[in-house]
Every structure is written in structure tokens, then in C-alpha cells.
Amino acid sequence: MTRRAVVIGTGHYLPERVVENTEFEATLDTTDEWIRSRSGIERRHFAAEGQTTSHLATRAAQAALDDAGLTADDVDAIVLATSTADLTFPSAATMVQAALGMTRGFAFDVQAVCAGFVYALSNASALIASGQANRVMVIGAETFSRIMDWTDRSTCVLFGDGAGALLLEAQDQPGTKDDRGIHSTDLNSDGRHKDLLYVDGGVSTQSTGHLRMQGNQVFRHAVEKLAKTANTALDRAGMDSTDVDWIVPHQANIRIIQGTAKKMGLPMEKVIVTVQDHGNTSAASIPLALSVGKARGQIKEGDLIVTEAIGGGLAWGAVVLRW
Numbered sequence: 001m002t003r004r005a006v007v008i009g010t011g012h013y014l015p016e017r018v019v020e021n022t023e024f025e026a027t028l029d030t031t032d033e034w035i036r037s038r039s040g041i042e043r044r045h046f047a048a049e050g051q052t053t054s055h056l057a058t059r060a061a062q063a064a065l066d067d068a069g070l071t072a073d074d075v076d077a078i079v080l081a082t083s084t085a086d087l088t089f090p091s092a093a094t095m096v097q098a099a100l101g102m103t104r105g106f107a108f109d110v111q112a113v114c115a116g117f118v119y120a121l122s123n124a125s126a127l128i129a130s131g132q133a134n135r136v137m138v139i140g141a142e143t144f145s146r147i148m149d150w151t152d153r154s155t156c157v158l159f160g161d162g163a164g165a166l167l168l169e170a171q172d173q174p175g176t177k178d179d180r181g182i183h184s185t186d187l188n189s190d191g192r193h194k195d196l197l198y199v200d201g202g203v204s205t206q207s208t209g210h211l212r213m214q215g216n217q218v219f220r221h222a223v224e225k226l227a228k229t230a231n232t233a234l235d236r237a238g239m240d241s242t243d244v245d246w247i248v249p250h251q252a253n254i255r256i257i258q259g260t261a262k263k264m265g266l267p268m269e270k271v272i273v274t275v276q277d278h279g280n281t282s283a284a285s286i287p288l289a290l291s292v293g294k295a296r297g298q299i300k301e302g303d304l305i306v307t308e309a310i311g312g313g314l315a316w317g318a319v320v321l322r323w
């Protein structure tokens with residue numbers, strides 16, 4: 001038997017305010033047509049004033065608990081992927097722990113920017129495999145609207161706010177390709193590329209800062225690295241792209257999503273796409289896409305899923321799991 005981390009609940013939350021591309025036309029030298037054609041984004045959600053990342057994360061996590069029919073004290077750990085925590089400390093994860101009414105276990109944040117959810121899933125899988133936890137809530141939540149430079153048309157039209165959550169549970173599976181749960185992960189980073197995507201401020205430099213990105217350079221790395229990490233993770237699981245039911249990619253740009261699917265030899269019918277409605281929600285984009293994909297009736301129990309993401313660092317990676 002193999003002890004695996006199996007998804008038993010999903011949930012997501014999007015702030016109420018929806019901003020269409022056309023809203024940017026009033027203040028920036030941009031068009032709905034440019035944003036749609038270059039990125040695939042049509043609209044995004046922005047958090048209300050005073051609404052923080054832990055608020056969004058708590059709503060998503062509560063929805064995942066409800067989906068599983070469990071309560072907060074049934075969970076041993078919370079792993080929250082975010083680059084936009086409410087405060088410098090404590091972690092947003094401990095804030096979610098308190099807000100959910102969870103009085104035991106442990107909680108911590110993971111920061112790997114847009115690859116954060118893949119890193120968090122990998123950590124949660126290891127916590128479960130090693131027996132340190134039986135149930136782990138894995139959340140991706142962001143308020144990137146707080147770090148936008150609203151005068152920079154090359155970045156501020158691309159990002160949005162939101163949260164998604166998966167509840168994982170340790171289950172003994174037969175130890176075959178058909179097992180439910182996480183089969184493999186592949187994590188990578190290369191800090192030499194730190195200037196391609198970063199925030200020009202932080203605690204140690206004593207400012208909040210704004211997101212800066214050399215978009216076309218990040219694009220080049222994404223196309224090169226995402227199919228490779230997905231195939232590496234599949235190989236590690238003893239599988240290949242013919243086993244895949246769904247690619248659930250980081251939702252940054254439809255052209256990157258299409259390019260990765262093509263490199264993997266898979267049609268777009270096997271890709272969950274939400275970028276048009278959410279924009280790039282960084283670490284929240286994969287759990288949002290998983291939760292929305294399930295709600296749409298696309299993702300079903302037994303489906304083999306590969307998730308992949310890349311972002312600031314650069315940091316990138318992939319996870320193979322059977323739903």
C-alpha cells in the first residue's frame with residue numbers, strides 16, 4: 001500500500017468587484033482588443049477596500065471544508081501559498097486558522113510567487129507521506145491589486161485577486177498508476193533571473209513596492225520550461241502525456257497555455273482555462289482553476305491531472321495527481 005494525499009474537498013472565492021478590460025481604456029493607453037489578443041484576459045476581480053488575502057483564503061478554505069463535510073478541527077495543517085500576505089507577520093495561514101475556528105494543528109505560508117501553489121501542494125504531500133499530518137488544507141490566495149503600478153500598462157491589466165483551496169487527506173492506495181492522490185512533483189528555481197519579475201520593495205528595503213515584469217522575457221522562459229517540468233513530473237510518476245485527462249495550468253496568458261499544451265502533444269479540450277475571467281491571480285490561479293473545473297463538471301473523480309506554473313524567482317514546477 002502507498003500512503004497518498006488525496007483531494008477530498010475543493011472551494012474558491014472571488015471578490016465581488018469585476019473589472020472589465022474596457023475600464024482600463026479610460027486611464028491608460030490600452031485597448032480591450034490588445035489585452036484580449038496578447039493575454040486572453042477579458043476581466044478580473046479586485047478585492048474591496050479593507051478586504052485582505054486572509055479574508056479571501058478563509059472563504060475558499062471554508063468552502064472546501066463544506067465540500068468535504070468536515071469542520072476546521074478535522075484539519076491538521078494549513079499550507080497557504082501567497083506573496084501578498086496581510087501583514088509581514090504572523091503568516092496569513094495562522095490568520096486563516098483563527099478565522100476558521102481551528103484550535104489545533106499548525107499553519108504556515110509558502111512564498112514561491114506564481115509557482116506557490118505547486119510548491120504548497122508538494123509540501124503538503126510530503127507532510128502527509130511522512131505521517132506528520134493526515135489532513136492538510138492547501139490554499140492559494142492573493143491580492144495582487146495591492147502591488148500594481150496603475151500607470152504601468154504592461155503589468156496592471158494582467159493581474160487579479162482571488163483564492164482557491166484543496167483539502168487533502170492521507171489515504172492508503174494500492175500503489176499503482178490508478179491510485180487517487182498526488183503521484184509526483186517537480187520543483188525548480190533559478191535566482192539568476194530575479195530581475196525579470198519582482199516587486200521593487202519589501203520589509204528589508206522599507207517600502208511596499210510595485211510589481212515589475214519584463215513580460216516578453218518571462219514568456220520565453222515559460223514556453224521553454226513548463227512543458228519540460230510537466231513531462232518530468234509525469235515521468236517520475238511512471239506516466240506520460242497519453243495518461244493525462246486534464247492540464248490545469250497557471251493562468252497567466254492563453255498563448256503560454258496553448259503553447260505548453262501543444263508541446264505536450266495535448267489538445268486544448270484537455271486544458272482547464274479560466275484566465276479570461278480571473279486574469280493572473282498568481283498562487284491562487286491553479287486552485288481556482290481546479291475548483292471551477294470541478295464546479296463546471298469537467299474534472300471528475302479518477303481523472304489524471306497535471307498542474308504546472310512559473311513565476312518570479314524564477315520559480316517553476318509541476319504536480320501530477322489523480323482526482
Ligand code: UT7
Nearest residue numbers: 030031034038039114153154215216218219252253310311
Ligand atoms: O504569472 C507569472 C508569469 N508571468 C507571465 O507568465 C507573463 C508572461 N508574459 C506575457 O504574458 C506577455 O509577455 C505579455 C502579455 C505581458 C505581453 O505580451 P507580448 O506579446 O510579450 O508583448 P510585449 O511585452 O513584447 O509588448 C509588445 C508591445 C510593446 O510596444 P512596442 O515596444 O512594440 O511599441 C508594449 O509597449 O505592446 C505594448 N504594450 C501594450 N499595448 C497596449 C504593453 N502593454 C500594453 C497594453 N496595451 N496594456
